[in-house]
Amino acid sequence: MAVVKLEGVEKRGDSGAQIISDVSLTLEAGAFYFLTGASGSGKTALLRLITLIERPTRGSLTLFGADTAALDRNAQAALRRRIGIVFQDLWLIDALSAGDNVALPLRIAGAPEDQVRDNVAELLAWVGLSGRGDARTATLSGGERRRVAIARAIVRSPELLIADEPTGNGGEEIALLLVRIFERINRLGTTVLIATDDIAFARRFEHPRFHMDHGMLIDAGAAAAAQ
Amino acid sequence: MIGYRFGAPRELPLGTDQSGHLLPWIVAVLVYLAGLSGVGLIVLGDTLRAFEHALHTTLTLQVPAEASNARLETVLALLRQTPGIVSVHLLEPAETARLLEPWLGPVPLDELPVPRLIDLRIDPTAGTDLAALRRQLASVVPDSRLDDHRQWPEGLRAAVRRIEGILGLSITLALLLIAASAMLAVGAALMVEGSPIKLLHVLGAADSDIARGCAVRSLRLGLLGGGIGAVAALLTILALGGAGSVVQLPAPITVNGAADWRVWGVLTGIVPVAGLIAMASARVAVRRRLAGMP
Numbered sequence: 001m002a003v004v005k006l007e008g009v010e011k012r013g014d015s016g017a018q019i020i021s022d023v024s025l026t027l028e029a030g031a032f033y034f035l036t037g038a039s040g041s042g043k044t045a046l047l048r049l050i051t052l053i054e055r056p057t058r059g060s061l062t063l064f065g066a067d068t069a070a071l072d073r074n075a076q077a078a079l080r081r082r083i084g085i086v087f088q089d090l091w092l093i094d095a096l097s098a099g100d101n102v103a104l105p106l107r108i109a110g111a112p113e114d115q116v117r118d119n120v121a122e123l124l125a126w127v128g129l130s131g132r133g134d135a136r137t138a139t140l141s142g143g144e145r146r147r148v149a150i151a152r153a154i155v156r157s158p159e160l161l162i163a164d165e166p167t168g169n170g171g172e173e174i175a176l177l178l179v180r181i182f183e184r185i186n187r188l189g190t191t192v193l194i195a196t197d198d199i200a201f202a203r204r205f206e207h208p209r210f211h212m213d214h215g216m217l218i219d220a221g222a223a224a225a226a227q
Numbered sequence: 228m229i230g231y232r233f234g235a236p237r238e239l240p241l242g243t244d245q246s247g248h249l250l251p252w253i254v255a256v257l258v259y260l261a262g263l264s265g266v267g268l269i270v271l272g273d274t275l276r277a278f279e280h281a282l283h284t285t286l287t288l289q290v291p292a293e294a295s296n297a298r299l300e301t302v303l304a305l306l307r308q309t310p311g312i313v314s315v316h317l318l319e320p321a322e323t324a325r326l327l328e329p330w331l332g333p334v335p336l337d338e339l340p341v342p343r344l345i346d347l348r349i350d351p352t353a354g355t356d357l358a359a360l361r362r363q364l365a366s367v368v369p370d371s372r373l374d375d376h377r378q379w380p381e382g383l384r385a386a387v388r389r390i391e392g393i394l395g396l397s398i399t400l401a402l403l404l405i406a407a408s409a410m411l412a413v414g415a416a417l418m419v420e421g422s423p424i425k426l427l428h429v430l431g432a433a434d435s436d437i438a439r440g441c442a443v444r445s446l447r448l449g450l451l452g453g454g455i456g457a458v459a460a461l462l463t464i465l466a467l468g469g470a471g472s473v474v475q476l477p478a479p480i481t482v483n484g485a486a487d488w489r490v491w492g493v494l495t496g497i498v499p500v501a502g503l504i505a506m507a508s509a510r511v512a513v514r515r516r517l518a519g520m521p
Contacts, residue, residue, distance in 0.1 A: 051429065052429075052521060053429055053521065054521055055521040073433075073434055073517075073518075074433055074434075076521075077428075077431050077432065077433045077434070078431065079431075080429065080430065080431035081430070082431075083431075085430075089421070091426055091429075092421075093421070093423050093426065104426075104427070104430055105430055105431070108427060108431055108436070109431075
């Protein structure tokens with residue numbers, strides 16, 4: 001079953017410039033993908049479409065079997081809640097504690113507070129931040145902030161996990177650790193899509209890859225064949 | 228055990244940016260101005276009523292200086308017998324001189340043909356026939372003049388109404404500015420890099436939940452600012468020694484600061500009004516902004 005399906009998707013910027021050109025792409029449930037491409041190739045723009053942060057200028061986007069163009073706002077919000085996102089800039093609320101940042105998706109979903117407490121504690125321990133839940137994210141190191149962002153993305157066991165350059169510039173050891181974390185999440189049934197400009201790094205894994213160049217997906221077929 | 232403090236259950240963190248921090252102070256200033264304007268309306272209304280009450284019960288009769296004492300006594304007797312006239316007071320020359328002194332300086336009454344003045348108090352409900360009285364007075368002293376003060380307050384009344392209009396407009400503008408400020412605070416919150424509102428939207432919060440969170444936050448900030456402004460306005464009134472002391476009221480109707488329930492009514496009533504306006508405006512603004520997002 002396809003979790004994400006893009007057909008002939010285009011995206012133009014406010015100035016009319018083409019950002020994404022005629023992209024067709026399918027992400028199957030439970031699979032693990034890399035999206036590679038140089039900086040400015042359109043990876044982030046594509047992820048913003050898949051996570052419903054932006055709308056396609058043309059083409060169709062189907063998420064979890066639903067045509068997103070036909071959905072009302074509440075239904076779109078419900079789809080967003082099924083997606084975990086690790087933003088390139090992490091997008092943490094620095095005025096909140098690490099625990100409250102991780103708790104956001106649960107609170108948005110209206111989870112009971114005892115469940116919030118338990119899940120957040122578990123996730124913080126899982127990403128190696130036991131005892132750091134009360135710390136303001138502004139006081140955390142770059143690596144710790146990245147782990148808070150990952151914990152927030154997976155705290156509700158999303159069906160689709162999107163990570164935009166999650167390895168950042170933390171070094172190879174950290175990058176490998178993060179990919180292992182994502183693989184563990186993937187084994188639990190979550191579809192994972194990781195965008196990175198480090199093509200050599202992505203090649204070290206057996207997971208299918210999509211490659212973007214100048215807003216075009218140039219080897220989607222290879223990714224599908226690699227599954 | 229992992230110990231950390233959570234926010235209130237199911238409350239979205241919409242107050243974590245700096246955008247709304249000015250809102251209470253803006254609301255405080257506007258509520259202060261609106262509150263004082265409201266109290267001003269009370270003072271003006273009371274003043275006008277006091278003047279009207281005083282002027283509706285007072286007449287002045289001018290008897291020419293050359294009228295004889297006998298005619299003057301006849302006039303006084305006529306007045307005392309007229310139904311509806313409750314008191315008749317012939318001003319002594321010294322009293323008349325005091326009245327004229329602000330305009331003419333020390334007046335040598337024996338050198339000037341200053342008319343004798345008779346101060347009349349009437350019962351406004353008795354329906355005294357002033358036209359008949361004028362005819363009777365003219366038959367005794369042809370050049371006597373009965374001044375009915377009820378006409379001249381028309382100008383005063385119109386002036387007071389204009390000032391009341393200005394004060395009402397000030398209150399309306401202050402409340403509109405509260406609404407605009409709350410809307411701008413929402414706009415600023417969305418302009419902030421990494422806006423929590425946008426993040427909540429992207430993470431799947433329903434528009435209604437975000438709007439409710441923003442509205443509740445604006446309500447709190449509006450009430451806080453309104454409270455500060457209302458207390459400041461009350462302190463100002465108390466510092467002036469009561470609103471009634473702002474103007475010299477001619478009648479015993481006064482606005483006496485903290486002792487007047489209407490002042491409390493205005494100053495306590497405007498606080499929830501400010502809060503509700505801030506709340507509704509923020510709700511409208513955030514719904515509009517969210518509607519513009521994918």
